Amino acid sequence: MATRTRTRQRGDLSKAEILEAALALVDEEGLEALSMRRVASSIGVSPMGLYRHVATRDEIVQGIADMALEDIDVELDSGGTWEDQLKAVFTQIHETLLAHPGLIHVLHVQPISAERALDTVEALLGILRGSGFSGEEAVAIVGAVQSYTFGFTVQQRARIGTEEGQHVKRLKALPTSEYPNLLELAGDFGNWTTEQHFEYGLDRLLQGIAAGRKKRQPRRR
Amino acid sequence: MATRTRTRQRGDLSKAEILEAALALVDEEGLEALSMRRVASSIGVSPMGLYRHVATRDEIVQGIADMALEDIDVELDSGGTWEDQLKAVFTQIHETLLAHPGLIHVLHVQPISAERALDTVEALLGILRGSGFSGEEAVAIVGAVQSYTFGFTVQQRARIGTEEGQHVKRLKALPTSEYPNLLELAGDFGNWTTEQHFEYGLDRLLQGIAAGRKKRQPRRR
DNA sequence: ACCTGAACACCGTTCAAGT
């Protein structure tokens, strides 16, 4: 550290530095705050300086999305059932998404490419096949649970910024005769994105997968 | 119709006209194409003309999101089981989302306010309570199925633009020893967002809800 | 009363120029 300072520290430190600054910006102010100009100024370089290390704004977005996935840290204790292991993994993913709310949409849309994510999927496929599911069904299962996890987390996160009671109030203003159920359940409806609700849906989905599978012998190891 | 033409047709036709033009633009070119300048020019008015009828760009976005939800047209044949009726409704919503890909993220994030959507939720809550679920559980169920439906559809839509084989090719380039499952199932993984996959996950989720419910007497009518 | 042009404070990105 502090060997010498030319213009900036060293040539190739910059890309990592750019991504770190960008991720910090997005975590603090959201994806729409991520502009080339703001990233550049936050690391003390001209906007054009970035283009030496990065081809386009989108490359930064992809880069920080992959960085965020590095948070995922699953210890698969292979003693558990496949249900337990899927639940552990997707609960972790759920938490990682909540930690980087500005990137949820990007991660949702982006095909998996980060090493951490690939490792995780590989492991899940192994677990499911080892439990007697076919390869095709294993893929369908991972896709379904992933869909649920992302879908729930996006909605949960969208509700965090808004005022607690506002949504409820709007529901309560509805005409009683036309919306009896919504009115009675307005309180519940204004608060359906808790961790318990996430768990409820995840459990139901896993239970349905278990119930719906074509019975087969578990593969020997 | 055609009473007289001053500058434009009539005072208050304009807001609907703006929203129609905006929705057409978004359906054709995506949400990022929706700029005040482009909407204005497509209906032959200056950019500032829009601000007479609309306070902000975001008001247009909310407006066209509500318009898109008007496509939902569920005929709830009350003879069916609650599973069948939930499936019918969310399959419809799934199709509506696919028809307006540029709005999926907005609809995903926005709390329900369109009349059509409120009617639908009200009906679903009625069906579920009539089938013996508690109000709280009915809300959790709707939330879970909604999460799955949106999550799946977002991912499905994101994959449509990309080239069929590209994702598969990237998977096949992975090191064999570390990713045996992903390699073997690369074909399936490049193609997990079909309608059959949507149905698979939806069926499993509904099945899990049925299996997991606390047994209770169906409510009399 | 209704619409507009010019302007402000932003964008991503290109390109010729500086050291």
Add this chain to the structure above:
DNA sequence: ACCTGAACACCGTTCAAGT
């Protein structure tokens, strides 16, 4: 070899001005 300033073609929105 690396960084930069000015410029281009865009944004949403404000505000004073036109009819």
